[in-house]
Amino acid sequence: RGPNDPEFLPLRRLLQAVVLQGKLENLAPNLEGQIVESILDGVPYPATLLQQCIRRIRAEQSVTYARAAILKASLVRLRRMSHHFSSEVTMALDPTNTRPAYLLGRLFAVLERIQEAAQPGINATIRDRFYGAASATPVAVFPQLLKLKNHHIGKLDSPQLVTYFEKLVGQIIEPLGTFPAQLSMQEQAEFALGYYHQRQDFFKPKESAPAAS
Incomplete structure (x- = not known):
């Protein structure tokens, strides 16, 4: 919060x-x-x-x-009420949460942040165009978003920032595996929380993350 x-x-x-x-x-x-x-x-x-x-x-x-x-x-x-879910729902970013929907939400937030760093002052981000599809049918959207990421990364002037973002994307994608075809309503909730947690985490003061203007 x-x-x-x-x-x-x-x-x-x-x-x-x-x-x-x-x-x-x-x-x-x-x-x-x-x-x-x-x-x-x-x-x-x-x-x-x-x-x-x-x-x-x-x-x-x-x-x-x-x-x-x-x-x-x-x-x-x-x-x-269900034994199907075993992981806790945290208040803030949970780097240990490897549930696909949560990871996808985090990934979407990272890709948006890369775009913002590459295009300062942009009026509309990938969130405005792709959030609905990304949170419901990931396989139809994320391959395209990752291609856009490469384009945006190429516009960054800071090698340190490039390394930071590429490492973060890699850490999220590694346990993810393939992109799901569809997300259930509960999984869409996890996606939204992953997005929100990652987004909020970007604006917390931290020593290891270089500033994105």
Whole structure:
């Protein structure tokens, strides 16, 4: 989360993050009540909450703090009830998470950051054009994005920055293997969290990462 984001968000503010124009009148009927029941009963949140959150992210190409919080909370509840998921859902970047969807989200954030470093002040990035497809059908998009990455890398003036980005891309791709044909709704949530975590990590002060202007 950002320095000005509260640790805990009120339910109404979270719900505003998943509806058109942030207007609660656009909220699915009974969703708020179903969420409260889920909290009281300790069961997974309604599938509609996750679906609406993913829908807004894809429509706006934007993973906000509130949306990331919803995705994390939804996945945590689901994993408590299922033995299928074994890894924890962290609050920040998890370099040990090798789940493909999470890695793909991280990779997308890195490719976007490379583009921003190569084209300072750019108005629209790969996120604006490719986020929806990348998060749903990775195999159809990522080969093209990696070719674009090579083009953008070639525009960087700093050898140190080139080395940093190439190493980071390699570290993410190595455990990934092949690109999946499709991602489920839960996997799209993991993709969004991977993207959000990696994106936030870029703006944390660190000694090892050279600055990208």
